[in-house]
Structure formats: structure tokens, C-alpha cells
Amino acid sequence: MRYVPVIFSLLISFNVCSQDISKSYLKSIVKTLASDSMQGRYPGTPGIERAARYIEQSFREAGVTNVRREEFEISQRGPGEVYLRSGNKKFLNPNDIIIFGSAHINNDVEKQLVFGGRGTADELSSIDVEGRVVLVFVSNLRSTYEVAHALHNRKAFALIAANPDNPAQFQSMNRTFKDHITAKRLFLDSDTIRRVPFLDTMRSACTFVIKNELIPVLMNTSSKNLSRSIDSKTVKDIPVASIGLKSEFVTNTIRSANIIAHLPGSTDTTIIISAHYDHMGQSGNDIFRGADDNASGTASIIALAKRYSAMKLLKYSMTFIALTGEEVGLLGSRYHTTKKDFDPSKVIFNLNIDMVGSIDSKHRSGQPYIYVVQHTDSLAMSDLLEQAAKANDIILDHSENGTIGMFQRSDQYSFHRRGIPAVHFFSGLHDRYHKPTDTYDSLNYPLLVRRAELANSFLLLMQQ
Numbered sequence: 001m002r003y004v005p006v007i008f009s010l011l012i013s014f015n016v017c018s019q020d021i022s023k024s025y026l027k028s029i030v031k032t033l034a035s036d037s038m039q040g041r042y043p044g045t046p047g048i049e050r051a052a053r054y055i056e057q058s059f060r061e062a063g064v065t066n067v068r069r070e071e072f073e074i075s076q077r078g079p080g081e082v083y084l085r086s087g088n089k090k091f092l093n094p095n096d097i098i099i100f101g102s103a104h105i106n107n108d109v110e111k112q113l114v115f116g117g118r119g120t121a122d123e124l125s126s127i128d129v130e131g132r133v134v135l136v137f138v139s140n141l142r143s144t145y146e147v148a149h150a151l152h153n154r155k156a157f158a159l160i161a162a163n164p165d166n167p168a169q170f171q172s173m174n175r176t177f178k179d180h181i182t183a184k185r186l187f188l189d190s191d192t193i194r195r196v197p198f199l200d201t202m203r204s205a206c207t208f209v210i211k212n213e214l215i216p217v218l219m220n221t222s223s224k225n226l227s228r229s230i231d232s233k234t235v236k237d238i239p240v241a242s243i244g245l246k247s248e249f250v251t252n253t254i255r256s257a258n259i260i261a262h263l264p265g266s267t268d269t270t271i272i273i274s275a276h277y278d279h280m281g282q283s284g285n286d287i288f289r290g291a292d293d294n295a296s297g298t299a300s301i302i303a304l305a306k307r308y309s310a311m312k313l314l315k316y317s318m319t320f321i322a323l324t325g326e327e328v329g330l331l332g333s334r335y336h337t338t339k340k341d342f343d344p345s346k347v348i349f350n351l352n353i354d355m356v357g358s359i360d361s362k363h364r365s366g367q368p369y370i371y372v373v374q375h376t377d378s379l380a381m382s383d384l385l386e387q388a389a390k391a392n393d394i395i396l397d398h399s400e401n402g403t404i405g406m407f408q409r410s411d412q413y414s415f416h417r418r419g420i421p422a423v424h425f426f427s428g429l430h431d432r433y434h435k436p437t438d439t440y441d442s443l444n445y446p447l448l449v450r451r452a453e454l455a456n457s458f459l460l461l462m463q464q
Helices: 004-016 023-033 046-061 121-125 145-153 169-182 197-202 214-219 223-231 291-309 331-338 376-392 412-417 445-463
Strands: 066-086 089-092 097-100 105-115 133-137 158-162 185-188 207-210 241-263 270-276 317-323 347-353 369-374 395-397 422-426
Touching (some): 023 046, 046 291, 089 214, 097 169, 185 331, 214 241, 241 331, 270 445, 291 317, 291 347, 369 376, 376 422, 376 445, 422 445
Parallel strands (some): 158 207, 270 347, 369 395
Antiparallel strands (some): 066 185, 241 317, 369 422
16 A cells, blocks of 8 residues: 555656657667667767767757766777788788787797697607797697696797697687687776786786698698607607797777766756667677667667656756766776766766666566666665556566676666665566677567656656
């Protein structure tokens, strides 16, 4: 019975506020943000800039007059030109070689190349490896750590690994790791690379994995001859070769922006409603459109801003933030919450909406639901959440709270770290997650509307 007056007050609030959250409105925003022209909305690309401008315009068209950009610099760090060279011929990463490790060899260097057999302790002890590159035959190109660690301890310059017994393995690794090993990582300028003491004991030599066709080119002798030297225990007699190599590490600076829409209340304290609008960009011809992740959440906060911009009086201010850089490390929310002028004492709560347009395998035949992912610091809001859920006939599923790292995986964590109670609305993982198939027409829009209405009911209760 205690829900009756609350539900009644919610209905009155709905009547006061005439802006409906419609399926067509949400769908139009998702469709635009997940279109091919947005290029997967990766920070630093023309696509995400188009998305930012569209979100700014959408907030203004929703009736919010105080809309601004919060621009900041992001360091883009990663591999530049990476190759092995024999004479004048270069073999490039990742088509001919695959590099693992973080060696910064920004200029072409010439090094002696020695054969280390299969990298056993006896074989490596029979040759001088210090300052040299060592070619080793391995049975699994994906498992080279032990020999790379041993070579690091013996002050070798680098390891080259080949698997002559499995010619197809290099191509398999190329397909698996191509995007990862060529990607440039994004960092806030305030980020530093922290050394962890125990990792010093786990260091390994920079490793180049090569396709088998390169073995005779680099060593000036056939793979069969090298294999015979292993069998006859004459690895030390293989002549020393000479190779060139380069593993360039480059740092660039890009700019990205959070889009902030602010509705003033009668006090200077605010509720922050957030959703990230970035996604994973493109890989070749594949566009990671990110309709559910997270055009769905971005559309929701724009729709909520439209509804609250039509309300005459707000007890608390409401700040809607479309955040950038979530996929690459919560960069936008980390920047916003660590600025010198950010005062966490003025923020009473953060509602973060990330992936709310689908149904996961656990709920395919059940009642409308939403995962509520939260920390104990937001438990005081649980009663309001339950009342809002009852008003909208939607189940709150708290089971993701037990999932390792789930609370840390989206932008609510940045607010939590500043002592701000925070909750994440989330509809669960699915088989389109982080794939090009996360398209606008794959979403469940009636359910997206229900979840946006749930958020609205909860925010209305907080305003009372």
C-alpha cells in the first residue's frame, strides 16, 4: 500500500510534463548515431565529431538552452613503422611479421641474428645472445613467453619466433591479432605508465613472430638445414646473419568532447544523468555501429532532457552528459570528474545509462526488466528505484552486481570514485555486443521506451 501515494504523485507529474518519450523519437536518434556516416564514433575520427554536433543540436532542439562542449586532449600512443629488414627488403607488421612487446626502436638498427634452435637452456647457453636477435623454432607461436623471458635475462636484443611445423598458424594469428597489434591506445594526458614492481621479474624480450617464408631470407640458409642442426646438436655452428629492424612508437594528440546539457534547479546541487556516445570505430570494411552500445543510452538521456526541459520548476539541477572515450578507458567521465572545477559535493547522484535497448538470453521469455548495477554507496536509493519500477511494471534485476568488474566497466565508476552515489541501468550482454551487427534495427524499441520511462520515474521521485 505504501506505493499508492508515490504512484499517484508520479501520474500527476506525468500530466504536468507533456513531453512523451516515444518509440519513434528514440529510434530516430539511435538510427542517426548508428548510421555508417558516424564511422563507429571512435574518438579522434570525423565520425565522432559528426555525432557530437548531432547530439549538441538534439539537446538544443529538446529545449535545453544551456548546452556546451567540454573539450579535452587525449594522447594517442601506439606502433608506427614496424618491420624486419634483410638487405633492402622490408617485412612489415602485421602482414609479414607480428610484433609482441613494447620495445621502442624508433630508428632502423642493424643487428646480428643468431639461431637458437628450439630455445632450450642448453641451446641458448651454447651461443652468445647478448645484444643480438635470436631466431627460435617453437611449437606454438602463441606461447613464446618462456623463451622470451630467458632471452631477456640473458640480455638478448629481441626474439624472432617461427613455427616451421605449422605453416598455417601465422595466418591464424594475423587474423586474430591484426587489429590489436596495430591499434593506437588512447590515454588522458594526466595518465602515466605505472611500473608494478613484481612485473620487473616477468619481463621478456621484444618478440617478432614471422611466417615461415622469411626463415631462409633472414638466416641465409634453409629451414631444413636449421632443423638438422637442432637434431645434430650443432646449433652453435649456424653462421651469424645480419638484419635490420625497427619498432617505432608514436604519440599523437587528438581532441574529443563531452556534450553537456544543463537544466537549472532551485538549488545549486545537481543530478547527473550520463551516457557514453563513443564506440569502437571501424576495422577495414566493418563498421562497429554501436546501436545498443551506446546509442540507446544516448537517445535515452536526450529524451529525458526533452521531458525535463518542459518542466517549470526543478528542486535539483539536472545535468545530462553525453560522454566520450568510455570504450577506451572511461576517459570522458574520468576527465569530467577530475577537473579542478568539479565539486563532487554539489552532485547528489549519478544515473548512468549504458546499453538499454536489447534483451539478453536470461530474459527472452520474461517480463520487462532492467539490470541495476550499483555499489553499496547507492543503496539509499533502492527504495526509490523499487517504487519507480512498480509504477512502470518493470523488474529490477540486481544479479549483475555479483559480476566481477561490471560496476567498474562503465562511466558510473568515475563518479563513484569521487564519492558520488551512482547506478548503472543496463539490459545485459548479447551476441551483437562489440560486433558490426549491433545495428539500429536490432533493438527492442518498445522495451527501450519502458526503460527510459523507468529512468524518468526514478528521477521524478528524486526531485520530490
